[in-house]
Amino acid sequence: MDPADDYLPAIDDLKPETFHDDNAGAAEGLDDSIETTNPGKAVWLIACTVSMGGFLFGYDTGVISAVLVSLGTDLGQALSSNDQELITSITSGGALIGAVLAGMTSDKYGRKLAIYVGCAVFFVGTALQATAFSLAQMVVGRLVVGFGVGEAAMIVPLYIGEMAPARFRGRLIVFDNICVTFGQLIAYALGAAFTDVHQGWRYTIAIGAVPAIALAATMPLCPETPRQLISHGRDDEAKRVIRKIFPQATEQQVVNKIRVVRHSIEEVAASVSDKSLWWQMKQLFTVGANLRALATACSIMAVSQLGGFNTLMYYSATLFSLVGFNQATAVSIVVGATNFVFGFPNFAFIDRFGRRSMLLITVLGMSLSLVVVAIAFHWIPVNSDLSVTGPHEMTWASILLLVALIVYIAFYSAGVAPISWVGTEFLPLEVRALGTMLNTVTCWGCNIIISSTFLSMMKAMTPSGVFAFYAGICFLGWLFVIFCYAEVHNMPLESVREIYTHGFGVKHAKRLQRELREARANEQSAP
Structure with missing residues (x-):
């Protein structure tokens, strides 16, 4: 196996709500050995x-x-x-x-x-x-x-x-x-x-x-996905797709894969078949462990959206033109390039250092970077109507602002951007779909707030005030991570859910992590 696969489970967690865990069938004694065969180019x-x-x-x-x-x-x-x-x-x-x-x-x-x-x-x-x-x-x-x-x-x-x-x-x-x-x-x-x-x-x-x-x-x-085909009773078509995905698999392995996927579908259906939406909503908001898990997921998502990044995504050219760059659209390429490049470190380090550690470093880095942006704007003369006072030229403050924004984007892309999609996996299966929807609503709802208020806030609060405000949101997010974001990487889901029965479970998670490390060390040292 490729050594890079050592951290693939954490990568899979980045958007856990986007697929179902068919491998759960293996825990029920079903044969999923087809996954050990090499997939085809298709x-x-x-x-x-x-x-x-x-x-x-x-x-x-x-x-x-x-x-x-x-x-x-x-x-x-x-x-x-x-x-x-x-x-x-x-x-x-x-x-x-x-x-x-x-x-x-x-x-x-x-x-x-x-x-x-x-x-x-x-x-x-x-x-x-x-x-x-x-x-x-x-x-x-x-x-x-x-x-x-x-x-x-x-x-x-x-x-x-x-x-x-x-x-x-x-x-x-x-x-x-x-x-x-x-x-x-x-x-x-x-x-x-x-x-x-x-x-x-x-x-x-x-x-x-x-x-x-x-x-x-x-x-x-x-083709349509095997899961969709099986859920609609089109097993023969699903077999053809599975053979295309796993061309080296035996016929029995293909049949067994059908059983694994069907078991996963039936398990999900059984968990909500007799549960109304109102019942799921009550479970989500009245069961303390569920509510704390949802609050954790949605809070990190809110920080990722309200912390100011989307103002750069949507208004970077406007912003760079305001601070004196003659080729504002060309300078904006830096935003996209930094966002593109610094997405990779998270995938490389998240399983080694954990989500909590990555957030503690990157969210604080975002806050401090935005403080520098707010200070730089203090030395850039901008009127309340966002027109420039004095000569429209690039200054040391403009350069400092650009560098600080690049650092901010690097921290954002390496940390909260992908990790914000992790949290809903912590919820029990019977309320996970509803929790996922609420997390998605949080994402786009906060996005609407940022994109519809940025320029108005720039006029009302001054640019320095706006970026100081975003810095404050990031700092509050960092405090939330310190006191409320438990480290759960490499934990089985049963342990993850147990964590939220102990408040937000930060200390309890540390104890479980220590016990898991000791257990793995004992297994490795055993003859």
Whole structure:
């Protein structure tokens, strides 16, 4: 086995709600030895194809940064700060709706159909934006694209997680995450390239239709996931897909895999079959252990969204233009590149150092970096209407601000960005789906708050005040990690759930971790 696989379980945890654990069947005595065989090339090609959806997600969220500074009066009017906030935040609102709808319908109608619908939605939204000559049409286009963003964020990792062999699942889901950040990076680069082209923002947006068309054209080559086929009684088709994923498997191993997946489906169905949504809601909010686990998950997600990162994702070009950079869209590429590159350290170190340690370092680093940004803004003359006082030129304060933001993004990408998706695995199976939905609502809800208030807050509180406010949120998040975020990496789920019966379980988790290390050491030293 590849040595890198030593930390794959932690990578798989990054979005645990995006797939079900078919391997649980092994604990019931079912044969899942097919997972020890080498997968074929088909699964890698399928994952690469479907990950174009992740690229689309990243591109359409990143492209708005350059568009905002290039619109001018192309929509029939000069845009106010409120107009810019509306254009930006409406996509997050659409994403919230798209994610919920995708989650509610994909089990019934399948993952592939959801991806096709997503491609169509992306295409329509892109066309509406690229041909917009009014604010209303641009807003509608951004809303429609938001539906696609939410659907892609929900369905693509779900499809990959259900299609991938267990030992490569982490890498393939990581690849989708990489495609998201790569899409954002490409959006920044193309935004910079078309900055000086007349109405170049239209071309930048229109290019987003290309991967949507390519994904729709190649999806017929990708099968439905075995789990979906089995859940709808299409076992023969599922066998063909499993043979394609595991070409070296025996016929008996294929049959056994069908049994393992069916067992997992039946286990999930049994856990909620006679439970109403109201019962699940009561269990989630009235059982202390469940509520503390949910609070932990949603609090870390809120910090990841309210800590200021999305202001850079959506308004970086506007911000860098404000502080004196002549090629603001080109400088914005630094945001995308840093976000892309520093996503890798988390995957390399999370299992070695643990989630709590990573958060303690990175969230504090985010807070301190934003303090430096707030101080740098104090020396950059900006009026209350966000116009510049004095000569519009780059100064030492501008350079300091850029460096501090790069450090901030590095801490964000290496820590809270991926870890914020971990928490809902701590919930019992019977309320996990509902907890996952609430975590998703927290993500997009906080995203809406940030994107719809940033420019208004800059005017009302001054830029220094705004970034000091975000620094304060990050600092509160760091305090939350110290007192309320238990270290649970490498623990079985039964132990994880036990932790939350002891308050937030920080001290109890430390004791369990120590006992687990001692047990492993005894096993290794035993003859």
